[in-house]
Amino acid sequence: MLALQLLVNGLVTGSALGLVAISFSLIYSTTKIFHVAHAGVYTMAGYVAWSLASRGAPDIVTLAVTVAASMAMGAFIQHQLYARLERRRATPLVVLIASLGALAVMQNVIAAIYSPNILQFPVPWGSKMVVLGGVRLTWTQILTVIASLAAYGATIWFFHRTILGKQIRAVASNPFLAEITRLYPQRVYVIVVAIGSAIVALPGILVPLDLGLQPYSGVTPLLTATIAMIAGGIGSITGSFVIAIGIAVLQNLSLLVIPGEWSIGITFFIFVIFMLFRPTGLFAAAR
């Protein structure tokens, strides 16, 4: 029973991480920007949702406004920071430092407004328990898995079945050619970062709904998501999603055989070994 409960917990955590990985992978593979400030958008989403929920806004309104606010923030960062830096021919390192700066500003503004305390969502249904085959889950955990699978499916559909999705893939594949064919890469970059920010808003709301809200909590999921993106194959939505779930499941199940302080180190050691044999990532060929 312990193994089953740990497996399910890993799937829940991995589902949320999977969305962070998908969104980060989309942005990185299209813009080639290591968008560290994505962690700030993830964190901001939680605080926007918390503000609305504590003022009694209906859940659907909270979700819609939070996703919209995250999209706006992502688009703003791309349009007002990254695009400006690119016009000034900034190196990738400068852009990375600017992104880190944006993250620090966002975290500190959030901490200044909301305090560094861990905040709880005033949503009683979120912590109600369901017992499924002996496994205990909160409604928030169940919702996290459902929302993640739905968002993953929707993302796949969007990028393979819609014109905008195909345009984004074209820009990601060859921005120079896309420019010639009037796809306006800079405009596409803004759209991609906005879409990535909308996706990351979901775990940004659901994880704090389950575990509490902190201003500095976005970096760890982003780090795991980055590893999932690389190990899954940069640009592969499925690869990022599957590997993120794999990491979380492995971290949870490893507790059966090793003490908790070793689980993160050993999990990532396995991935280092894996990368030595398949440096392009598990799903690189599926792009």
Next chain:
Amino acid sequence: MFRSIRFGLALAAAGFLTLATASAETIKLGAILPLTGPGGLIGTQQQKGIQFALDHINAKGGVRGNKIEVVFEDNQAKPDQSILSFNKLVDLQSLPIIFTAYSGPSLAMAPLATRKKVLLVNAGAQADALAKASPFLINTLPTIGDEIAVLCQWLVKNGKKNAAILFENSAAGISGRDNYVTHFKAAGGTIVAQEPTQFGQTDFRPALLKLADAKPEVMLVSITAAAQQMAQQYKQLDLKFAVAGTTFLQDPALIADPAAEGFMHTQLQSQSPPALAAEFKQKYNAEMEFFVRQYYTASNILFAAMDKVLEEKKPITGENVRDAILKIKNFSGLVPVVFNSNTASVPFDLKVIRGGHDEQMVELKAQ
């Protein structure tokens, strides 16, 4: 030539005079606290405690006519950031005394304090290593080992003989874990499992599940943050073992949460008189919480020692103020604090959380 030398000497003398006058008017101290980050809640409480004491002493004219000022630095509870802040306050501003908090940062700064003879005043961290970290580190509260020894004896005596340990992978958490292992075994109990968590982490489910699998009668807790989230997940997983901890579990959010019903914890005795608590509430629109009281008390201990140093016409240095604290030995403020060494002894209680409140179970004394 001689005229310019005389002019230079006159200028230098004037400069020294100005400096001397300034130092007679304002005594600057430092405080390196976690004002942001996962420890920010506690750090800002500590800052308010110092500021509150500062306002009181300055309203009375300061220490023997010298106004007191504190320069605050944010270390985010990180040892490396603490070192940078320490060097800034000591090398650039020559501050002789610095308030500190959290075991990791305090232990990191301790060797520097010894080398530079700067007094560190800790009123919040409790790792055992703090007791012997530096002759220039004054702890105004006992180390965690004192509380844990008595708690373990009480638990075993009351039938909780198998224990699991949930600890934070930090200096304070590991110190607590080591003490639980030593003292629970010494009391006749058995440790059946132990699991770490990371500082600031709020997902305790994997660790709780693994500990529950060992079927303990009590879970001994040594975490300094996110205790409320731990309690909620304990409840969600429908765990049945008892939960016991130290002063670290003195968290208003935890106590108010129904999920923590029945949790036991030791608690250093510390009370604020109603008038003082009301004044604090009016000023900061917040309760005078435990860490506010701790740093308020520590500040007043420091002011009393500084008063003695100035009375003896000595300069305010880390060494002189430390010697004065050890010489005065007994301080009576919000709670009696006795310095038999550089680590104070303070009485404490065992409390149980019931109906959103802390209820006293028994008064305990360190042995």
